[in-house]
Amino acid sequence: MTDRTTYTASEARSKFSDIFNEALYGKPVVINKHGKQVAVVSLALLDRLAELEAYVDSLDAQKALEEFHSQGGTSMADLEKELGLD
The missing domain is CATH 3.40.1620.10 (YefM-like domain)
Known part of the structure; x- marks a missing residue:
């Protein structure tokens, strides 16, 4: 700081x-x-920390989605079709 x-x-x-x-x-x-x-x-510092936390969360979510797809995960649309829910 x-x-x-x-x-x-x-x-x-x-x-x-x-x-x-x-x-x-x-x-x-x-x-x-x-x-x-x-x-x-410092409110400005608190706001910046919240922004950084949201950014890290989005990176984690993107990584999880990529892992899901790389391991053959099924999309919700495909799953609904497979279960006859479309």
């Missing part, structure tokens, strides 16, 4: 309005406790 502000947990408690405003304007804020990063405040 670049261009971010880091606060200790104690600072975060007393500077909530600063943290809120930074996140509001798209700047991620990291909160540390005992030298470890424990929180990131």
Whole structure:
């Protein structure tokens, strides 16, 4: 992560309005406790993570579909025809 502000947990408690405003304007804020990063405040980052998760899910779905077809999977239309449901 670049261009971010880091606060200790104690600072975060007393500077909530600063943290809120930074996140509001798209700047991620990291909160540390005992030298470890424990929180990131950023809606933009959360949105980007959701986009990346959806992308990974679509890659997994595509891989599963390719595997299904490569192993001789039957399409729904063919299955319905075979079962006389068409």
